[in-house]
Amino acid sequence: MIDDLKLPEAFVIAIDGPAGSGKSTLAKRLSMELGAVMIDTGAMYRSATAIAMDADIDVTDEWAVVNKTQGIEIVFVPDGDIQKVIVNGADYTKRIREPEVSSKVSIVAAHGAIRDIMTEKQRQMGANGRIVMEGRDIGSNVFPNAEYKFFLVADDMVRAKRRMAELGEGGREISIEEVLDNIRARDRLDSERTQSPLVKAEGAIEIDTSNLNIDEVLSRMINYLSSGGQGAS
Numbered sequence: 704m705i706d707d708l709k710l711p712e713a714f715v716i717a718i719d720g721p722a723g724s725g726k727s728t729l730a731k732r733l734s735m736e737l738g739a740v741m742i743d744t745g746a747m748y749r750s751a752t753a754i755a756m757d758a759d760i761d762v763t764d765e766w767a768v769v770n771k772t773q774g775i776e777i778v779f780v781p782d783g784d785i786q787k788v789i790v791n792g793a794d795y796t797k798r799i800r801e802p803e804v805s806s807k808v809s810i811v812a813a814h815g816a817i818r819d820i821m822t823e824k825q826r827q828m829g830a831n832g833r834i835v836m837e838g839r840d841i842g843s844n845v846f847p848n849a850e851y852k853f854f855l856v857a858d859d860m861v862r863a864k865r866r867m868a869e870l871g872e873g874g875r876e877i878s879i880e881e882v883l884d885n886i887r888a889r890d891r892l893d894s895e896r897t898q899s900p901l902v903k904a905e906g907a908i909e910i911d912t913s914n915l916n917i918d919e920v921l922s923r924m925i926n927y928l929s930s931g932g933q934g935a936s
């Protein structure tokens with residue numbers, strides 16, 4: 704853990720970007736380095752999606768999903784080097800990463816009323832302490848006044864290969880074309896929705912992670928934090 708960075712006692716670091724740009728890995732590493740709490744907001748939209756699907760709700764029916772999501776309890780529990788996702792008391796860590804959830808989550812995340820519920824929760828979760836929050840609209844909408852903002856990007860094929868490797872670790876058989884299609888479809892839905900689309904927030908530092916390894920991206924982020932605003936690109 705780095706403690707000579709002279710960062711404030713409390714801060715929000717927003718990390719946004721498309722699927723496979725490296726947000727989750729970097730958010731995890733950065734939060735460990737800084738002794739900060741990491742909040743994976745994609746896992747929250749995935750949780751709402753999984754809960755709706757498990758109740759046989761048509762995810763295109765916004766109000767039915769809202770009904771099921773109001774009062775949803777999502778808790779992140781550190782467990783070794785992962786975070787368990789506990790939804791309404793049950794362990795949803797694996798469920799929310801299943802391809803059927805991944806293929807529907809952008810539909811749920813496009814519902815304005817669901818975004819309102821999640822945004823409210825995220826603001827509460829990020830209200831105190833040192834927070835690294837990753838998602839699509841953290842710097843632009845959830846915490847527009849975040850002390851530090853990063854926007855990670857990478858080539859489509861690089862992102863698909865990363866997703867493929869992650870899925871491989873979970874023992875799933877899927878082709879690279881399928882993963883690429885899924886990523887592009889989600890990019891489209893995430894970028895074209897009306898409420899809080901995926902955009903680079905004002906003041907965000909963009910890092911293209913296509914040709915960088917995790918340590919290289921991490922050190923650019925830390926350089927930026929330590930220089931109080933310079934040296935990331």
Ligand code: DC
Pocket residue numbers: 722744745746748749808809812813837838839840841889893
């Ligand atoms: O990062 P991820 O793949 O786990 O995100 C899952 C979905 O949730 C993805 O379609 C984008 C959406 N999302 C969002 O709209 N806003 C966020 N802050 C985080 C994720």
